[in-house]
Amino acid sequence: MFLHHEAETILGIPLSSGMTEDSQSWAWTKNGESQSRALTQWSSKNILPTNHYLKNRKIAVKEDCVFCGERETSGHALWRCRAAAEVWKESGINLPNGLSPHGDFIDLVWNLLEAPIVFDWELFETTAWCVWKNRNAMKHEGRSKQTKSIAVEVGRFVEEFRQNNMSNLKPQNQPPQARPLWCPPKSGWYKINVDEATFKDPHCYGIGVVIRNDSGQIMGAMTKKLHLPLGALEVEAKVAEEGIILARELGLGEVVVEGDSMTVMPALSSVNQPPSSIQKVVESSIHRLRCLRIGKQSM
Incomplete structure (x- = not known):
């Protein structure tokens, strides 16, 4: 039996859908x-x-x-x-x-x-x-x-x-920057664009995924609600994982993931070490990305 606040904390830990091993962090x-x-x-x-x-x-x-x-x-x-x-x-x-x-x-x-x-x-x-x-x-x-x-x-x-x-400090009183235009991936590659949305219910988040080829044609799209008390960083990690899973289900090979998270995106590229709260989700996503490329080469 857990107290209410303990259950909230446990449910707020994002679980990877992959079979990554546990580790201390x-x-x-x-x-x-x-x-x-x-x-x-x-x-x-x-x-x-x-x-x-x-x-x-x-x-x-x-x-x-x-x-x-x-x-x-x-x-x-x-x-x-x-x-x-x-x-x-x-x-x-x-x-x-x-x-x-x-x-x-x-x-x-x-x-x-x-x-x-x-x-x-x-x-x-x-x-x-x-x-x-x-x-x-x-x-x-x-x-x-x-x-x-x-x-x-x-x-x-x-x-x-x-x-x-x-590294996370942002300058104050800066005018909002215009969202950059979508740029196509390299020839033969696919781009996974991911984003998340919040609702009035703090225990519910929305995620969205769109995958396009190098010509801008939509290869697949998905929206989903997550009924979990996750934090913003954890939602960003989960939406990236969901996008990679969708690409695998569509049989796509070389993919690149694009989102606005300054923590998750560098971690997926192995540029930065992910925070411990999303470490396993990021590790699973990196593994899936490698499997996508290996599977494409072996076809």
Whole structure:
């Protein structure tokens, strides 16, 4: 059984229609979402699965901290525990003076929100997530990292996140650019144009696909509604996959995919690494593109 918000999160993960293998990946995505952001949201709703929380939910666990044996609340696990406190000190984050002990981690967050300082929330959330990740490794695998190692990991993740986001910054107050005219593909190739649409229902998205040959003749077209709570990036990945699937069903060979996503299109060309939330969908699409070309050559 899942809580409503947990079910929404699970349903928002786009699944590839291909048979790609599972793999581990870092949680940051280029649109700024992260597991560390989810950690803060869980804490704000007081649903972080600490031992104390699980015991209150009638789950048979001891509520002791795996590091020091004290009662493990969210405030203890992420802030007050010796293992957590050492990481915060090593991270070098600029915290305001006079912070008093709190029962829950969200109390600390509110304290920081009200503090009259410029605060590095990216570093704060990433540090909290790495502390929680280290706690989980200790609880479930019986191993933990050294404090300095965790601090180095925090710095690396934050730098990676900021570099990814810099490429997505758009200049403000720029006049809208005219949509470029359609350009035909190379001779003997086909172009798959894809786009998505949003509706009032946040759990419903529309996708559209048009495939033309090098003369501009329409070889196939498709529209479809997706009844899933996907984000914009995930919809962009799915519409590209649907276009490639349609091209395969039509028996087309050399194809090129065109869309307006500045994340999905470079990933399909293997120019950029896709964010983890769409990694498997993109991998499946790349595999299908290769199969299209191999199949055409063998005919």
